[in-house]
Amino acid sequence: MSALPISRGPGAVRNERARRAILRAASELLAIDGYDHLTIEGIAARAHVGKPTIYRWWSSKSALIAECLVDHTLLPGTFAPQNTGDIIADISAWFEDVIHFMSEPGTSTLVRSIIAAAVDNPEVAVQLGERLGATPDSLEGRFRSGVDTGELKKGTPAKELSETLLSVVIYKIIAREDFKDGDSALFTRMLVSSSLAT
Amino acid sequence: MSALPISRGPGAVRNERARRAILRAASELLAIDGYDHLTIEGIAARAHVGKPTIYRWWSSKSALIAECLVDHTLLPGTFAPQNTGDIIADISAWFEDVIHFMSEPGTSTLVRSIIAAAVDNPEVAVQLGERLGATPDSLEGRFRSGVDTGELKKGTPAKELSETLLSVVIYKIIAREDFKDGDSALFTRMLVSSSLAT
Amino acid sequence: MSALPISRGPGAVRNERARRAILRAASELLAIDGYDHLTIEGIAARAHVGKPTIYRWWSSKSALIAECLVDHTLLPGTFAPQNTGDIIADISAWFEDVIHFMSEPGTSTLVRSIIAAAVDNPEVAVQLGERLGATPDSLEGRFRSGVDTGELKKGTPAKELSETLLSVVIYKIIAREDFKDGDSALFTRMLVSSSLAT
Amino acid sequence: MSALPISRGPGAVRNERARRAILRAASELLAIDGYDHLTIEGIAARAHVGKPTIYRWWSSKSALIAECLVDHTLLPGTFAPQNTGDIIADISAWFEDVIHFMSEPGTSTLVRSIIAAAVDNPEVAVQLGERLGATPDSLEGRFRSGVDTGELKKGTPAKELSETLLSVVIYKIIAREDFKDGDSALFTRMLVSSSLAT
DNA sequence: AGCTAAACGAGACGGTACGTCCTGTCTTAAG
DNA sequence: CTTAAGACAGGACGTACCGTCTCGTTTAGCT
Helix, strand or coil, X not given: CCCXXXXXXXXXXXXXXXXXXXXXXXXXXHHHHCHHHCCHHHHHHHHCCCHHHHHHHCCXXXXXXXXXXXXXXXXXXXXXXXXXXXXXXXXXXXXXXXXXXXXXXXXXXXXXXXXXXXXXXXXXXXXXXXXXXXXXXXXXXXXXHHHHCCCECCCCCHHHHHHHHHHHHHHHHHCCCCCCCCHHHHHHHHHHHHHECC | CCCCCCCCCCCCCCCHHHHHHHHHHHHHHHHHHCHHHCCHHHHHHHCCCCHHHHHHHCCCHHHHHHHHHHCCCCCCCCCCCCCCCCHHHHHHHHHHHHHHHHCCCCHHHHHHHHHHHHHHCXXXXXXXXXXXXXXXXXXXXXXXXXXXXXXXXXXXCHHHHHHHHHHHHXXXXXXXXXXXXXXXXXXXXXXXXXXXXX | XXXXXXXXXXXXXXXXXXXXXXXXXXXXXXXXXXXXHCCHHHHHHHCCCCHHHHHHHCCCHHHHHHHHHHCCCCCCCCCCCCCCCCHHHHHHHHHHHHHHHHCCCCHHHHHHHHHHHHHHCHHHHHHXXXXXXXXXXXXXXXXXXXXXXXXXXXXXXXHHHHHHHHHHHHHHHHHCCCCCCCHHHHHHHHHHHHHECC | CCCCCCCCCCCCCCCHHHHHHHHHHHHHHHHHHCHHHCCHHHHHXXXXXXXXXXXXXXXXXXXXXXXXXXXXXXXXXXXXXXXXXXXXXXXXXXXXXHHHHHCCXXXXXXXXXXXXXXXXXXXXXXXXXXXXXXXXXXXXXXXXXXXXXXXXXXXXXXXXXXXXXXXXXXXXXXXXXXXXXXXXXXXXXXXXXXXXXX
């Protein structure tokens, strides 16, 4: 994504200050204006950077957003389920965390902007999933460890469960449907209970 | 959405030919160019229509796409599950139909464009859901009738199941992940089996 | 050069206010900044006009300058020799006028800018020549009438004389050589005396 | 104009190879692209030289062009009148030479580019004049020797005659007017005959 | 049948942003 | 200490669309 400052023969090396300023400005403007009002020109101005400096390193707005996510400039936190031995409770708690986060003012709008970028660029979708915990290590890992400890049946589709949870969150943001009380428990049971070991 | 030709005093009445030409042009260009390269100017030119004629009747590109969907100019077909009495088979078959449709060349790109419009305009999300069968009558209705016939437990969350199925389809399109053989059965079982009456 | 506001079928008609504002702004900025610092963007801003409005009607900076000259927005006055019957005196007086004009502060810089445009666009050269009096009617006409009245020999090359006078003025501006006292008489005699009837 | 590779204390000395490559590249690009499409960046790339190396030694594009002329990298030849004792024939022959040169394909375009540089930088005008023969030694000298030998009247304005001949050539290039057959004789007689001794 | 007003096609307008090119300066690594 | 290479901040380029606004023309209900 970003070139490492490896020697490339003579010539000046990439300016890290500019890179940080650009990611910062892009993240701030995405939150303020939304993805479709986000402009390279605006980012360049806010970062006190020339437009060509942006185009030199990123091929599109969505690639820039992807790097903002990788860099944790956008969505600094990460969601990961705990492992208390009670998978229904753990996943439900994770879901509750995500719902709570999305209910903060401005957050669902920001995430919707990120989804708009994700439609352009699947890398953004991957990064957004990672930030929300839908990764092999995190959500999927919790399901796998449930299988290992005998809490869940063998053959439980950990990846698909993880992906489905993420899908529901993303769909609700797109459709601008708020989560209701009990949704975290409802969706968790709906998805997970059939995989519980008897 | 579209004004009926109710009398509004003297003066010409809305031109239906123009309306159809606009929806047609918008649908074609969406398929060709994608949502972000779709322009009002391009639609007007292709429909041999003045730009103000478009602005007179639609407030945004996404509202226009929403009407294309309502009008069945975009995505002419509709997906609906059958009711054979075997809900796993019925939902799985519906899922298989959708997967098959999405695998046609150009379709997933077109649907991704519709999703881009949906991020702007939740009405588009609703219409896309309807076209894919995620409606109270269709997918949700199949779940409710399963409850009524005793095939599914009482308290089965029909709406949430329907919505989750739609979410998964939309997520896969956004993330550009292809469905694999067996996914229809896998996701169906994962979601529905816990609601089966014992 | 500029489309007359003739009916061109349907559609809005050219905005004369915008046209005037553009010519005015271009003329002012040419005087202030010089031709190479003259920018379409700057003209658009000063005229409170969109850049495309300029590009719609003029293909280049130099075409715009040409129309400024045609329109008398740039170099409002015109130089023309009198006809007192004494051609040496008349041409010399014309020359003196031009020299005096060029010695006003800023004028030679402005004319040099016009010459820069003329290098791009021969139409500008023609218009500059017209403004300085090197036209069939004016300077050339004075020579022709001298032939007609018998003041000058038959076969006197009126056009070439006129052009040479213009050439000298333009060269001096390019080379940034000031005219000296007596130059008007000197050059006039040098050029004209060999054509005097004996 | 150009520093000789004289030692200036410790450290590397000016690289003559780079200087030649730059002048060569500038001359070639001027002929190919014209003055307004000539860029420092393009020259640097063609000369395999860093941009700062150009900025270190020349203050502007026009200064670079001036040195190309001084260096005979641009316009290698020189025009000078002969002295056969018949000044009308000599000047006319010189004029014919210049006209013939300008009629070669590409030459008038190249010279027009040099004139564009001359508008920025009077040194270029001087150098162009020198190359065309309008120098105290050459054209002006021929007039002065005509005075000395009694061919021309005392008080003949040698400098102004020389300058006027140059002016006409430059004007014709700017205005893109071709010379016609007989122009060399016509202009020569027009200018010179009044100075012939009787 | 004539009037009136809406809707229409066309397209010019003031603007914003695009992605590119170039400017002149600064930084680095090689020699 | 100069050089080739090249990144940088900045500014202008010429283009594409935006959404609004005039134009004349067409259309169709209402007098």
